[in-house]
Amino acid sequence: MLLSGGLDSTTTLYIAREEGFRICAMSFRYGQQHTQELESAAVIARDAGIEDHVTISLDTRMFEGSALTGSEIVPENRSPGEMADRIPPTYVPARNTVFLAMALAYAEVIGARDIFIGVNALDYSGYPDCRPEFIAAFQRLAELATREAVEGTPVRIHAPLLNMTKAEIIRRGLELGVDYSLTHSCYNPDRNGRACGRCDACALRLRGFHENGIQDPAIYQSEMNNEL
Amino acid sequence: MLLSGGLDSTTTLYIAREEGFRICAMSFRYGQQHTQELESAAVIARDAGIEDHVTISLDTRMFEGSALTGSEIVPENRSPGEMADRIPPTYVPARNTVFLAMALAYAEVIGARDIFIGVNALDYSGYPDCRPEFIAAFQRLAELATREAVEGTPVRIHAPLLNMTKAEIIRRGLELGVDYSLTHSCYNPDRNGRACGRCDACALRLRGFHENGIQDPAIYQSEMNNEL
Numbered sequence: 132m133l134l135s136g137g138l139d140s141t142t143t144l145y146i147a148r149e150e151g152f153r154i155c156a157m158s159f160r161y162g163q164q165h166t167q168e169l170e171s172a173a174v175i176a177r178d179a180g181i182e183d184h185v186t187i188s189l190d191t192r193m194f195e196g197s198a199l200t201g202s203e204i205v206p207e208n209r210s211p212g213e214m215a216d217r218i219p220p221t222y223v224p225a226r227n228t229v230f231l232a233m234a235l236a237y238a239e240v241i242g243a244r245d246i247f248i249g250v251n252a253l254d255y256s257g258y259p260d261c262r263p264e265f266i267a268a269f270q271r272l273a274e275l276a277t278r279e280a281v282e283g284t285p286v287r288i289h290a291p292l293l294n295m296t297k298a299e300i301i302r303r304g305l306e307l308g309v310d311y312s313l314t315h316s317c318y319n320p321d322r323n324g325r326a327c328g329r330c331d332a333c334a335l336r337l338r339g340f341h342e343n344g345i346q347d348p349a350i351y352q353s354e355m356n357n358e359l
Numbered sequence: 360m361l362l363s364g365g366l367d368s369t370t371t372l373y374i375a376r377e378e379g380f381r382i383c384a385m386s387f388r389y390g391q392q393h394t395q396e397l398e399s400a401a402v403i404a405r406d407a408g409i410e411d412h413v414t415i416s417l418d419t420r421m422f423e424g425s426a427l428t429g430s431e432i433v434p435e436n437r438s439p440g441e442m443a444d445r446i447p448p449t450y451v452p453a454r455n456t457v458f459l460a461m462a463l464a465y466a467e468v469i470g471a472r473d474i475f476i477g478v479n480a481l482d483y484s485g486y487p488d489c490r491p492e493f494i495a496a497f498q499r500l501a502e503l504a505t506r507e508a509v510e511g512t513p514v515r516i517h518a519p520l521l522n523m524t525k526a527e528i529i530r531r532g533l534e535l536g537v538d539y540s541l542t543h544s545c546y547n548p549d550r551n552g553r554a555c556g557r558c559d560a561c562a563l564r565l566r567g568f569h570e571n572g573i574q575d576p577a578i579y580q581s582e583m584n585n586e587l
Contacts, residue, residue, distance in 0.1 A: 192468070224463075225504055232457045240420070268502075275490070275492050281446065
């Protein structure tokens with residue numbers, strides 16, 4: 132499974148574990164400024180008892196031109212409606228295509244039959260590679276791409292959060308015992324790793340906790356960001 | 360375009376150039392034992408006047424278990440009919456999916472609208488990710504995966520060799536001025552870079568030249584391999 136260290140992928144990890152899968156987690160260093168998420172991924176994997184966790188470094192030239200891989204991220208303060216309408220500067224070129232392709236190769240190497248990814252397309256930032264039609268197209272590709280597929284056992288792509296709201300994702304994760312204080316969502320943390328409370332990722336996350344009537348256990352730069 | 364340094368991708372480069380494209384070439388270091396092909400790719404790009412040539416290093420853990428990335432390659436001496444019937448040990452897990460995914464990301468970064476790949480499915484080694492249906496599925500994925508695609512300008516995947524025999528590919532390349540002495544196809548070269556003449560890649564290549572009544576200008580370990 133793809134594990135970024137964020138709220139969605141961590142919840143997905145707990146869902147896969149609940150479904151009885153033995154998990155190998157993959158994380159990627161792709162030039163993201165918020166490398167804090169990679170530390171979170173390592174802590175989360177350890178906390179969940181995942182023994183196999185690989186972190187893959189990718190050539191950062193592949194992903195230039197995104198606000199996430201640039202030197203400065205401008206929080207946008209967009210409403211969820213606005214997010215779904217326009218692809219934001221934090222879009223990273225073909226990121227999920229590359230991540231799923233790498234997962235497909237590694238799945239064949241280790242003999243895995245299933246790939247889990249924590250994309251969702253309701254409370255999301257409008258990225259094209261988080262939509263159901265993208266996941267379906269990758270499933271179709273996976274059925275043609277590998278030796279395992281040709282021999283009758285194609286990998287199955289699981290995206291259990293695809294049609295869930297952020298509030299539903301958080302509720303499900305809490306039921307499964309996710310410790311959301313370990314997860315990192317902010318695109319623009321300060322030097323101490325504290326979340327900005329203003330970027331799209333923070334905004335979606337805070338709203339999800341708010342709708343559940345729960346305080347987000349993540350640490351924010353200003354406690355004002357996290358008032359119920 | 361994806362440039363391995365082999366016969367097919369080099370011919371594809373010359374076809375793309377003939378069609379008027381300004382070319383950026385991508386090569387990959389993925390743990391292949393025959394790294395000779397990367398040197399060939401650099402020479403070919405220079406020889407063809409390609410200014411933009413990037414070589415991307417991939418985490419080799421993604422591609423383990425192939426004869427191409429292992430320590431020993433056993434030439435198979437398969438006939439072309441046998442090659443199409445069974446996926447050989449030189450199959451590398453999801454290789455073209457990963458290469459095309461990386462090319463898709465980089466195309467968006469540099470503003471390219473077209474990706475060329477030299478796959479062909481007639482005189483080939485039976486790899487699943489060289490077939491027309493695989494290329495079509497990746498095209499469909501590309502139309503959904505990126506910001507450019509959503510905004511109306513999806514990348515187009517070109518596979519001009521897809522339905523050509525090896526002999527036809529060589530004939531076309533010679534018309535376009537390809538210097539095949541620069542290309543490297545062998546999976547199992549000796550320390551001096553001389554081709555084995557026995558692996559699938561050599562067998563297909565030698566037959567293609569033979570059908571054109573031409574001697575392959577590549578250097579073989581034994582000249583017996585390259586008799587007309």
